[in-house]
Amino acid sequence: MTKRIRHAVYYLLIMISSVSLVISCDDDDDFYDSTNPGFPEFSSEISSAPGMKFTIEGKVADETGIANVSLFYPEWHLDKVIEFKESPKEYFLQYSFLTPEDEEPMSIHNIKVSVTDLGGNIATHDVVVTLDYDSTKPTLVFNTPAQGESFTSGASVPLNIDFGDNVALDSIKIENAGLGLSVKMKMEAGTQSYNYEGTIMIPLEDPANSYSIKATAIDATGNKTEKSLTITVGESGKFANIYLVGDSMQYPSDPEKAYKMWQDTDDENVWIAEFYYWTDYGVGFLSQLGWEPNYWGQDPDNPNMAILDANAGYINFPDGDGYYRMKFNPYSLEYTYEKMVVDIEVKSEMYIVGSGYPEYPNLNWSPEEAIPMDADRWGNPYVFEKIIEFSDDTSMKFLGQNNGWGPYDCGFEVGGEQQLPVNFEKNKVGDGTADIKFKNQAGVYWVTYDYFLNRTTIHPYNP
Numbered sequence: 001m002t003k004r005i006r007h008a009v010y011y012l013l014i015m016i017s018s019v020s021l022v023i024s025c026d027d028d029d030d031f032y033d034s035t036n037p038g039f040p041e042f043s044s045e046i047s048s049a050p051g052m053k054f055t056i057e058g059k060v061a062d063e064t065g066i067a068n069v070s071l072f073y074p075e076w077h078l079d080k081v082i083e084f085k086e087s088p089k090e091y092f093l094q095y096s097f098l099t100p101e102d103e104e105p106m107s108i109h110n111i112k113v114s115v116t117d118l119g120g121n122i123a124t125h126d127v128v129v130t131l132d133y134d135s136t137k138p139t140l141v142f143n144t145p146a147q148g149e150s151f152t153s154g155a156s157v158p159l160n161i162d163f164g165d166n167v168a169l170d171s172i173k174i175e176n177a178g179l180g181l182s183v184k185m186k187m188e189a190g191t192q193s194y195n196y197e198g199t200i201m202i203p204l205e206d207p208a209n210s211y212s213i214k215a216t217a218i219d220a221t222g223n224k225t226e227k228s229l230t231i232t233v234g235e236s237g238k239f240a241n242i243y244l245v246g247d248s249m250q251y252p253s254d255p256e257k258a259y260k261m262w263q264d265t266d267d268e269n270v271w272i273a274e275f276y277y278w279t280d281y282g283v284g285f286l287s288q289l290g291w292e293p294n295y296w297g298q299d300p301d302n303p304n305m306a307i308l309d310a311n312a313g314y315i316n317f318p319d320g321d322g323y324y325r326m327k328f329n330p331y332s333l334e335y336t337y338e339k340m341v342v343d344i345e346v347k348s349e350m351y352i353v354g355s356g357y358p359e360y361p362n363l364n365w366s367p368e369e370a371i372p373m374d375a376d377r378w379g380n381p382y383v384f385e386k387i388i389e390f391s392d393d394t395s396m397k398f399l400g401q402n403n404g405w406g407p408y409d410c411g412f413e414v415g416g417e418q419q420l421p422v423n424f425e426k427n428k429v430g431d432g433t434a435d436i437k438f439k440n441q442a443g444v445y446w447v448t449y450d451y452f453l454n455r456t457t458i459h460p461y462n463p
Contacts (some may be wrong), residue, residue: 033119033257037062041112042093042125049133051101056127057094062117068089073111074098078305087118099131107131138165138217138225146288148242150232154204157231164193165219172196173216178208179242207233210240212419226440228419239287239330242271245295246283246314255290257422257459264327273455274325274340276380282314285328296330306333323452342382342452350384350449351372351402354435356394364396370402373449382452387461390445396439398427398449398456405431412436412456420445420458427454 027384042058060069061461065087071080078097093113103109109129116122143160151157162173169191174183179200187194192405200213210232217225232240243258261271277283285306287294297312299305306315306328316333317324351370355363363369376383400408413426427449428434446461 028369033064033117033121035063035117035119035123037066037115037117039113039115039123039125041400042127044125044127046127046129047133048099048129048132049135050099050103050105052133052135053096053098054129055096056111056113057092058125059090059092060113060115061090062115062121063089065089065114065118067118067120069093070114070116071111072114073097073109075109078111099129104133105131117154134165134167134219134221136166136219136222137223138163138169138219139227140164140215140217140227142213142215142227142229145229145231145288146292149288150234150238151202153202153207153233155202157200157202159196159198159200159213161196161215162193163196163215163217165217166192167225168192168220169194170220170222172218174198174213175215176200176211176213179203179211179213181213202233221291239294241287242328242330243271243286243289244275244283244326245286247281248277248283252281255286255288257421257423257457258286258289261328262283267329269330269331270327272325272327274323276383276450276453277317277324278378279320279323282316283326284312284314285330287330294330296328297335298349299333304336306335306336308333344452345381346381347384347400347408347451349400349402350451351399352386352388352447353399354395354396356391356438358391367399367402367404370399372402373447376448380450381448383448385446385448387444387446390438390442392440392442394441395435396447397433397435397436398451400451410451410454411434421460422456422458425456425458427451427456431455 038061040059040061042060043056045278046054046056048054053323056071060066066084067087068084069082071078071089080095111127111129113125113127114122141162143162144158161170161174162374168189169187171186172194174196175181181200210230212228212230214226214228234240242261244261245253245255245258247253249259259275261273264270264272285296291310294308295310296306296308298315299307317337319339319434323342324337325340326335326337328335350373352373353365353370355368357363357371358369360369363371371386371388373384373386376385398410408429409431410427410437411433413428415436417437417439420438444461448457
Protein backbone atom coordinates (compact mmCIF):
# COMPACT_ATOMS: atom_id res chain seq x y z
CA MET A 1 0.00 0.00 0.00
CA THR A 2 1.44 3.37 -1.00
CA LYS A 3 1.78 6.23 1.38
CA ARG A 4 -0.98 8.17 -0.44
CA ILE A 5 -3.44 5.26 -0.10
CA ARG A 6 -2.67 4.84 3.63
CA HIS A 7 -3.43 8.53 4.17
CA ALA A 8 -6.80 8.18 2.37
CA VAL A 9 -7.82 5.16 4.45
CA TYR A 10 -6.83 6.94 7.64
CA TYR A 11 -8.89 10.00 6.66
CA LEU A 12 -11.95 7.81 5.90
CA LEU A 13 -11.77 6.12 9.33
CA ILE A 14 -11.71 9.52 11.04
CA MET A 15 -14.84 10.56 9.13
CA ILE A 16 -16.74 7.36 10.09
CA SER A 17 -15.81 7.83 13.76
CA SER A 18 -17.11 11.41 13.66
CA VAL A 19 -20.46 10.36 12.20
CA SER A 20 -20.78 7.61 14.87
CA LEU A 21 -20.07 10.13 17.58
CA VAL A 22 -22.80 12.48 16.31
CA ILE A 23 -25.32 9.65 16.14
CA SER A 24 -24.36 8.51 19.65
CA CYS A 25 -24.86 12.02 21.03
CA ASP A 26 -28.30 12.26 19.39
CA ASP A 27 -29.35 8.97 21.03
CA ASP A 28 -28.29 10.27 24.40
CA ASP A 29 -30.54 13.33 23.97
CA ASP A 30 -33.61 11.01 23.68
CA PHE A 31 -33.00 9.53 27.10
CA TYR A 32 -32.14 12.78 28.83
CA ASP A 33 -35.32 14.68 28.00
CA SER A 34 -35.81 17.61 30.38
CA THR A 35 -39.32 18.59 29.18
CA ASN A 36 -42.23 17.63 31.44
CA PRO A 37 -45.55 16.30 30.10
CA GLY A 38 -48.50 18.71 30.00
CA PHE A 39 -52.28 18.88 30.44
CA PRO A 40 -53.28 21.27 27.63
CA GLU A 41 -57.03 20.49 27.79
CA PHE A 42 -58.11 18.80 31.00
CA SER A 43 -61.02 19.21 33.41
CA SER A 44 -60.17 20.45 36.89
CA GLU A 45 -63.58 20.45 38.60
CA ILE A 46 -66.38 17.84 38.53
CA SER A 47 -69.79 17.85 40.22
CA SER A 48 -71.14 14.48 41.32
CA ALA A 49 -73.27 12.83 44.03
CA PRO A 50 -73.09 9.69 46.22
CA GLY A 51 -73.77 6.63 44.06
CA MET A 52 -73.46 8.62 40.82
CA LYS A 53 -71.07 7.91 37.94
CA PHE A 54 -68.77 10.70 36.75
CA THR A 55 -66.06 10.89 34.07
CA ILE A 56 -62.55 12.31 34.32
CA GLU A 57 -61.54 13.47 30.87
CA GLY A 58 -59.06 15.65 29.04
CA LYS A 59 -55.96 15.75 26.83
CA VAL A 60 -52.41 15.00 28.00
CA ALA A 61 -49.33 15.59 25.82
CA ASP A 62 -45.55 15.21 25.70
CA GLU A 63 -43.26 16.04 22.77
CA THR A 64 -41.12 12.93 23.34
CA GLY A 65 -43.83 10.38 24.05
CA ILE A 66 -46.11 9.27 26.89
CA ALA A 67 -45.17 6.13 28.80
CA ASN A 68 -48.20 5.92 31.11
CA VAL A 69 -51.08 7.79 32.75
CA SER A 70 -52.22 7.06 36.30
CA LEU A 71 -55.18 8.04 38.49
CA PHE A 72 -54.82 7.88 42.26
CA TYR A 73 -57.22 8.43 45.17
CA PRO A 74 -56.75 5.86 47.96
CA GLU A 75 -59.87 6.97 49.90
CA TRP A 76 -62.00 5.55 47.05
CA HIS A 77 -59.59 2.66 46.33
CA LEU A 78 -58.70 4.28 43.01
CA ASP A 79 -55.24 3.28 41.76
CA LYS A 80 -55.36 2.96 37.98
CA VAL A 81 -52.34 2.92 35.62
CA ILE A 82 -52.72 3.02 31.82
CA GLU A 83 -49.55 1.79 30.05
CA PHE A 84 -48.74 2.57 26.38
CA LYS A 85 -46.77 0.33 24.02
CA GLU A 86 -46.43 2.86 21.18
CA SER A 87 -45.90 5.95 23.39
CA PRO A 88 -48.27 8.53 21.82
CA LYS A 89 -47.42 12.22 21.98
CA GLU A 90 -51.06 13.07 22.72
CA TYR A 91 -53.74 11.06 24.53
CA PHE A 92 -57.36 11.91 25.39
CA LEU A 93 -58.26 10.32 28.72
CA GLN A 94 -61.85 9.31 29.47
CA TYR A 95 -62.14 7.38 32.72
CA SER A 96 -65.50 6.78 34.41
CA PHE A 97 -65.82 6.10 38.13
CA LEU A 98 -68.76 5.43 40.45
CA THR A 99 -68.86 7.63 43.55
CA PRO A 100 -69.27 5.43 46.67
CA GLU A 101 -72.90 5.43 47.82
CA ASP A 102 -71.94 5.93 51.47
CA GLU A 103 -69.95 9.10 50.76
CA GLU A 104 -71.06 12.34 52.43
CA PRO A 105 -73.07 14.78 50.23
CA MET A 106 -71.34 18.14 49.66
CA SER A 107 -67.94 16.62 50.51
CA ILE A 108 -64.87 17.50 48.39
CA HIS A 109 -62.35 15.00 46.99
CA ASN A 110 -59.04 15.53 45.17
CA ILE A 111 -58.08 12.91 42.56
CA LYS A 112 -54.52 13.06 41.23
CA VAL A 113 -53.87 12.36 37.54
CA SER A 114 -50.20 11.77 36.69
CA VAL A 115 -48.43 11.48 33.32
CA THR A 116 -44.97 9.92 32.87
CA ASP A 117 -43.04 10.43 29.61
CA LEU A 118 -40.34 8.26 28.02
CA GLY A 119 -37.63 10.30 29.74
CA GLY A 120 -39.07 9.51 33.15
CA ASN A 121 -40.44 13.02 33.71
CA ILE A 122 -43.70 13.16 35.71
CA ALA A 123 -46.41 15.83 35.75
CA THR A 124 -49.46 15.78 38.06
CA HIS A 125 -52.88 17.40 37.68
CA ASP A 126 -55.53 17.69 40.42
CA VAL A 127 -59.19 16.98 39.63
CA VAL A 128 -61.49 18.23 42.39
CA VAL A 129 -64.72 16.22 42.70
CA THR A 130 -67.44 17.97 44.74
CA LEU A 131 -70.51 15.92 45.72
CA ASP A 132 -72.96 18.77 45.24
CA TYR A 133 -74.92 17.44 42.25
CA ASP A 134 -78.70 17.36 42.76
CA SER A 135 -80.29 14.35 41.03
CA THR A 136 -83.58 14.39 42.98
CA LYS A 137 -86.68 15.60 41.13
CA PRO A 138 -88.94 18.22 42.73
CA THR A 139 -92.21 17.25 44.42
CA LEU A 140 -95.62 18.43 43.22
CA VAL A 141 -98.97 17.78 44.94
CA PHE A 142 -102.44 18.93 43.89
CA ASN A 143 -104.36 19.68 47.09
CA THR A 144 -107.50 20.99 45.37
CA PRO A 145 -109.44 20.25 43.29
CA ALA A 146 -109.59 16.44 43.52
CA GLN A 147 -108.69 14.34 40.49
CA GLY A 148 -111.85 13.85 38.40
CA GLU A 149 -113.95 16.26 40.48
CA SER A 150 -117.02 17.64 38.70
CA PHE A 151 -118.09 21.31 38.51
CA THR A 152 -120.96 23.18 36.91
CA SER A 153 -120.53 25.77 34.16
CA GLY A 154 -119.69 29.19 35.62
CA ALA A 155 -118.29 27.64 38.81
CA SER A 156 -115.32 29.08 40.67
CA VAL A 157 -112.75 26.33 41.29
CA PRO A 158 -110.16 26.72 44.10
CA LEU A 159 -106.70 25.67 42.97
CA ASN A 160 -104.09 24.76 45.59
CA ILE A 161 -100.77 23.12 44.71
CA ASP A 162 -97.67 22.38 46.81
CA PHE A 163 -94.25 22.51 45.14
CA GLY A 164 -91.02 21.43 46.81
CA ASP A 165 -87.39 20.42 46.29
CA ASN A 166 -84.66 18.99 48.51
CA VAL A 167 -82.18 21.70 47.42
CA ALA A 168 -83.87 24.61 45.65
CA LEU A 169 -86.78 25.29 43.30
CA ASP A 170 -86.02 27.30 40.19
CA SER A 171 -89.47 27.86 38.67
CA ILE A 172 -93.06 26.59 38.45
CA LYS A 173 -95.71 26.55 35.72
CA ILE A 174 -99.48 25.92 35.81
CA GLU A 175 -101.30 25.80 32.48
CA ASN A 176 -104.60 25.21 30.69
CA ALA A 177 -105.40 27.19 27.54
CA GLY A 178 -109.16 26.52 27.65
CA LEU A 179 -109.43 28.04 31.12
CA GLY A 180 -107.08 30.90 30.36
CA LEU A 181 -104.68 29.52 32.94
CA SER A 182 -101.03 30.44 32.43
CA VAL A 183 -98.93 30.83 35.58
CA LYS A 184 -95.15 31.06 35.24
CA MET A 185 -93.14 31.98 38.31
CA LYS A 186 -89.40 32.24 39.01
CA MET A 187 -88.53 31.33 42.60
CA GLU A 188 -86.21 33.30 44.84
CA ALA A 189 -82.77 31.71 45.30
CA GLY A 190 -82.81 28.94 47.90
CA THR A 191 -86.59 28.38 47.87
CA GLN A 192 -87.31 24.78 48.89
CA SER A 193 -91.10 24.90 49.13
CA TYR A 194 -93.88 26.99 47.68
CA ASN A 195 -97.67 26.80 47.96
CA TYR A 196 -99.72 28.17 45.10
CA GLU A 197 -103.29 29.31 45.75
CA GLY A 198 -105.59 30.62 43.07
CA THR A 199 -109.02 30.37 41.49
CA ILE A 200 -110.06 29.24 38.04
CA MET A 201 -113.44 29.91 36.46
CA ILE A 202 -115.36 27.34 34.42
CA PRO A 203 -116.77 29.10 31.31
CA LEU A 204 -120.46 29.92 31.66
CA GLU A 205 -121.19 29.37 27.97
CA ASP A 206 -120.11 26.35 25.91
CA PRO A 207 -117.70 24.79 28.43
CA ALA A 208 -115.73 21.68 27.51
CA ASN A 209 -116.65 18.33 29.06
CA SER A 210 -113.36 18.27 30.92
CA TYR A 211 -110.20 20.30 31.49
CA SER A 212 -106.70 19.00 32.19
CA ILE A 213 -104.59 21.27 34.39
CA LYS A 214 -100.86 20.71 33.94
CA ALA A 215 -98.36 21.76 36.62
CA THR A 216 -94.55 21.72 36.27
CA ALA A 217 -91.81 22.13 38.88
CA ILE A 218 -88.16 22.69 37.89
CA ASP A 219 -85.32 22.77 40.40
CA ALA A 220 -82.07 24.71 40.26
CA THR A 221 -80.20 21.79 38.68
CA GLY A 222 -82.81 21.38 35.93
CA ASN A 223 -84.62 18.32 37.30
CA LYS A 224 -88.28 18.48 36.27
CA THR A 225 -91.56 17.05 37.60
CA GLU A 226 -94.83 17.30 35.65
CA LYS A 227 -98.31 16.26 36.77
CA SER A 228 -101.77 16.71 35.33
CA LEU A 229 -105.17 16.83 36.99
CA THR A 230 -108.48 16.54 35.15
CA ILE A 231 -111.71 18.19 36.25
CA THR A 232 -115.07 17.57 34.57
CA VAL A 233 -118.08 19.75 33.86
CA GLY A 234 -121.60 18.42 34.41
CA GLU A 235 -125.07 19.25 35.66
CA SER A 236 -125.50 20.11 39.31
CA GLY A 237 -126.19 16.92 41.27
CA LYS A 238 -124.95 14.69 38.40
CA PHE A 239 -121.87 12.51 38.67
CA ALA A 240 -119.40 13.03 35.85
CA ASN A 241 -117.54 9.78 36.53
CA ILE A 242 -117.85 6.63 38.63
CA TYR A 243 -114.88 4.38 39.42
CA LEU A 244 -114.46 0.83 40.74
CA VAL A 245 -111.93 0.44 43.57
CA GLY A 246 -110.87 -2.50 45.72
CA ASP A 247 -108.53 -5.36 46.45
CA SER A 248 -109.41 -7.23 43.25
CA MET A 249 -108.15 -4.35 41.10
CA GLN A 250 -104.72 -4.58 39.47
CA TYR A 251 -103.56 -2.01 42.04
CA PRO A 252 -105.35 -3.02 45.28
CA SER A 253 -107.21 -0.34 47.28
CA ASP A 254 -105.51 2.58 45.54
CA PRO A 255 -108.14 5.22 44.69
CA GLU A 256 -105.79 7.07 42.34
CA LYS A 257 -105.66 3.94 40.16
CA ALA A 258 -109.34 2.97 40.33
CA TYR A 259 -111.03 1.59 37.17
CA LYS A 260 -113.20 4.08 35.32
CA MET A 261 -116.68 2.62 34.72
CA TRP A 262 -118.71 3.48 31.62
CA GLN A 263 -122.30 4.69 31.35
CA ASP A 264 -125.00 2.28 30.23
CA THR A 265 -126.25 3.32 26.79
CA ASP A 266 -129.79 2.40 27.89
CA ASP A 267 -129.69 4.32 31.19
CA GLU A 268 -127.33 7.22 31.84
CA ASN A 269 -127.79 6.79 35.60
CA VAL A 270 -126.20 3.34 35.50
CA TRP A 271 -122.44 2.71 35.32
CA ILE A 272 -120.80 -0.54 34.20
CA ALA A 273 -117.46 -2.27 34.84
CA GLU A 274 -115.95 -5.62 33.85
CA PHE A 275 -113.10 -6.98 35.93
CA TYR A 276 -111.48 -10.08 37.41
CA TYR A 277 -112.45 -10.93 40.99
CA TRP A 278 -110.55 -13.00 43.55
CA THR A 279 -112.56 -14.54 46.40
CA ASP A 280 -112.66 -12.30 49.48
CA TYR A 281 -111.01 -9.43 47.58
CA GLY A 282 -113.99 -7.12 47.27
CA VAL A 283 -114.78 -3.86 45.49
CA GLY A 284 -116.50 -0.51 46.11
CA PHE A 285 -117.35 2.65 44.14
CA LEU A 286 -115.96 6.19 43.94
CA SER A 287 -117.06 9.37 42.18
CA GLN A 288 -113.47 10.67 42.07
CA LEU A 289 -109.93 9.30 42.08
CA GLY A 290 -109.71 9.64 45.85
CA TRP A 291 -111.52 8.39 48.96
CA GLU A 292 -113.34 11.68 49.43
CA PRO A 293 -115.95 12.99 49.10
CA ASN A 294 -117.89 9.98 47.77
CA TYR A 295 -117.20 6.32 48.52
CA TRP A 296 -119.92 3.64 48.35
CA GLY A 297 -119.49 0.22 49.92
CA GLN A 298 -121.63 -2.72 51.02
CA ASP A 299 -124.85 -1.85 52.85
CA PRO A 300 -124.72 -4.17 55.91
CA ASP A 301 -128.52 -4.26 56.09
CA ASN A 302 -129.19 -4.98 52.41
CA PRO A 303 -126.88 -7.24 50.34
CA ASN A 304 -128.13 -5.82 47.02
CA MET A 305 -127.60 -2.17 47.93
CA ALA A 306 -124.61 0.11 48.38
CA ILE A 307 -124.26 2.76 51.06
CA LEU A 308 -122.52 6.15 50.91
CA ASP A 309 -120.24 5.70 53.90
CA ALA A 310 -116.49 6.15 54.21
CA ASN A 311 -116.39 3.21 56.65
CA ALA A 312 -118.47 0.79 54.56
CA GLY A 313 -116.91 -2.57 53.68
CA TYR A 314 -116.21 -3.90 50.21
CA ILE A 315 -118.72 -5.92 48.17
CA ASN A 316 -117.89 -9.62 47.66
CA PHE A 317 -119.47 -12.27 45.42
CA PRO A 318 -120.48 -15.79 46.49
CA ASP A 319 -119.71 -17.32 43.09
CA GLY A 320 -115.94 -17.23 43.59
CA ASP A 321 -113.00 -16.29 41.37
CA GLY A 322 -113.63 -15.15 37.82
CA TYR A 323 -114.59 -12.30 35.52
CA TYR A 324 -117.62 -10.24 36.56
CA ARG A 325 -119.79 -7.60 34.92
CA MET A 326 -121.12 -5.15 37.49
CA LYS A 327 -123.68 -2.32 37.25
CA PHE A 328 -124.15 0.48 39.75
CA ASN A 329 -126.66 3.32 40.07
CA PRO A 330 -125.21 6.01 42.40
CA TYR A 331 -128.59 7.73 42.65
CA SER A 332 -130.71 4.73 43.69
CA LEU A 333 -127.69 2.93 45.30
CA GLU A 334 -128.67 -0.33 43.57
CA TYR A 335 -126.06 -2.63 42.08
CA THR A 336 -126.20 -5.91 40.16
CA TYR A 337 -123.53 -8.37 39.01
CA GLU A 338 -123.14 -11.45 36.88
CA LYS A 339 -120.28 -13.85 36.36
CA MET A 340 -119.02 -13.70 32.78
CA VAL A 341 -118.42 -16.70 30.55
CA VAL A 342 -114.84 -16.82 29.24
CA ASP A 343 -115.13 -17.98 25.66
CA ILE A 344 -111.57 -17.57 24.34
CA GLU A 345 -108.55 -19.86 24.36
CA VAL A 346 -105.70 -19.34 26.79
CA LYS A 347 -102.65 -17.77 25.10
CA SER A 348 -99.14 -18.92 25.95
CA GLU A 349 -97.34 -15.79 24.73
CA MET A 350 -97.83 -12.06 24.27
CA TYR A 351 -95.46 -9.34 23.05
CA ILE A 352 -95.07 -5.57 23.11
CA VAL A 353 -94.26 -4.02 19.74
CA GLY A 354 -93.47 -0.38 19.03
CA SER A 355 -90.47 1.89 19.56
CA GLY A 356 -88.66 3.91 22.19
CA TYR A 357 -87.61 1.20 24.69
CA PRO A 358 -83.95 1.79 25.76
CA GLU A 359 -83.40 -1.89 26.66
CA TYR A 360 -84.54 -2.97 23.18
CA PRO A 361 -82.82 -0.58 20.73
CA ASN A 362 -83.41 -2.87 17.71
CA LEU A 363 -87.19 -3.15 18.15
CA ASN A 364 -88.42 -0.19 16.07
CA TRP A 365 -91.76 -1.82 15.12
CA SER A 366 -90.18 -5.11 14.07
CA PRO A 367 -92.36 -8.11 15.06
CA GLU A 368 -89.26 -10.31 15.12
CA GLU A 369 -87.74 -8.07 17.82
CA ALA A 370 -90.99 -7.75 19.82
CA ILE A 371 -90.63 -7.73 23.63
CA PRO A 372 -91.92 -10.90 25.35
CA MET A 373 -94.32 -10.25 28.22
CA ASP A 374 -94.49 -12.25 31.45
CA ALA A 375 -97.33 -14.30 32.88
CA ASP A 376 -99.52 -12.49 35.41
CA ARG A 377 -97.93 -12.56 38.86
CA TRP A 378 -101.32 -13.38 40.44
CA GLY A 379 -102.02 -16.30 38.16
CA ASN A 380 -104.73 -14.91 35.86
CA PRO A 381 -104.12 -16.80 32.57
CA TYR A 382 -105.75 -14.00 30.55
CA VAL A 383 -103.34 -11.30 31.75
CA PHE A 384 -99.75 -10.61 30.71
CA GLU A 385 -97.44 -8.05 32.28
CA LYS A 386 -94.06 -6.40 31.73
CA ILE A 387 -91.89 -4.08 33.79
CA ILE A 388 -90.06 -1.99 31.22
CA GLU A 389 -88.27 1.31 30.72
CA PHE A 390 -89.82 4.02 28.51
CA SER A 391 -87.81 6.71 26.70
CA ASP A 392 -89.05 10.25 26.06
CA ASP A 393 -90.66 9.02 22.82
CA THR A 394 -92.34 5.61 23.23
CA SER A 395 -95.06 3.90 21.16
CA MET A 396 -96.96 0.68 21.96
CA LYS A 397 -99.17 -2.09 20.59
CA PHE A 398 -99.43 -5.82 21.38
CA LEU A 399 -98.79 -8.95 19.31
CA GLY A 400 -99.71 -12.56 20.05
CA GLN A 401 -96.65 -13.82 18.14
CA ASN A 402 -93.20 -12.57 17.14
CA ASN A 403 -92.96 -13.95 13.61
CA GLY A 404 -95.18 -11.38 11.89
CA TRP A 405 -98.15 -9.06 12.33
CA GLY A 406 -100.73 -11.82 12.17
CA PRO A 407 -102.86 -13.40 13.28
CA TYR A 408 -103.03 -11.43 16.57
CA ASP A 409 -102.47 -7.67 16.23
CA CYS A 410 -103.90 -5.51 19.04
CA GLY A 411 -103.95 -1.73 19.29
CA PHE A 412 -106.24 0.74 21.05
CA GLU A 413 -109.69 2.18 20.46
CA VAL A 414 -108.31 5.66 21.06
CA GLY A 415 -104.73 6.00 19.82
CA GLY A 416 -102.27 8.85 19.69
CA GLU A 417 -100.42 10.66 22.44
CA GLN A 418 -101.44 9.76 26.00
CA GLN A 419 -100.65 11.07 29.46
CA LEU A 420 -99.34 8.48 31.91
CA PRO A 421 -100.59 6.75 33.95
CA VAL A 422 -102.94 4.78 31.68
CA ASN A 423 -105.73 3.13 33.65
CA PHE A 424 -107.78 0.31 32.11
CA GLU A 425 -107.51 1.72 28.56
CA LYS A 426 -109.70 -0.10 26.02
CA ASN A 427 -107.90 -2.14 23.38
CA LYS A 428 -109.01 -3.11 19.88
CA VAL A 429 -107.89 -6.23 18.02
CA GLY A 430 -107.39 -6.10 14.27
CA ASP A 431 -105.02 -5.19 11.47
CA GLY A 432 -104.22 -1.48 11.37
CA THR A 433 -105.49 -0.61 14.85
CA ALA A 434 -104.04 2.51 16.46
CA ASP A 435 -100.99 2.61 18.73
CA ILE A 436 -100.59 4.86 21.78
CA LYS A 437 -97.64 7.23 22.27
CA PHE A 438 -95.91 8.75 25.30
CA LYS A 439 -93.81 11.91 24.91
CA ASN A 440 -91.39 13.27 27.51
CA GLN A 441 -92.46 10.76 30.18
CA ALA A 442 -89.34 8.59 30.46
CA GLY A 443 -89.23 6.13 33.36
CA VAL A 444 -89.79 2.52 34.40
CA TYR A 445 -93.41 1.37 34.10
CA TRP A 446 -95.52 -1.67 34.91
CA VAL A 447 -97.60 -2.64 31.86
CA THR A 448 -100.50 -5.11 32.19
CA TYR A 449 -102.66 -6.34 29.31
CA ASP A 450 -105.89 -8.33 29.81
CA TYR A 451 -106.64 -9.99 26.47
CA PHE A 452 -110.06 -11.25 27.56
CA LEU A 453 -111.36 -7.82 28.57
CA ASN A 454 -109.09 -6.06 26.05
CA ARG A 455 -107.84 -3.58 28.63
CA THR A 456 -104.40 -2.07 29.31
CA THR A 457 -103.08 -0.45 32.48
CA ILE A 458 -99.70 1.33 32.72
CA HIS A 459 -98.36 2.84 35.94
CA PRO A 460 -94.92 3.82 37.31
CA TYR A 461 -93.12 0.83 38.77
CA ASN A 462 -92.20 1.24 42.43
CA PRO A 463 -90.58 -1.98 43.70
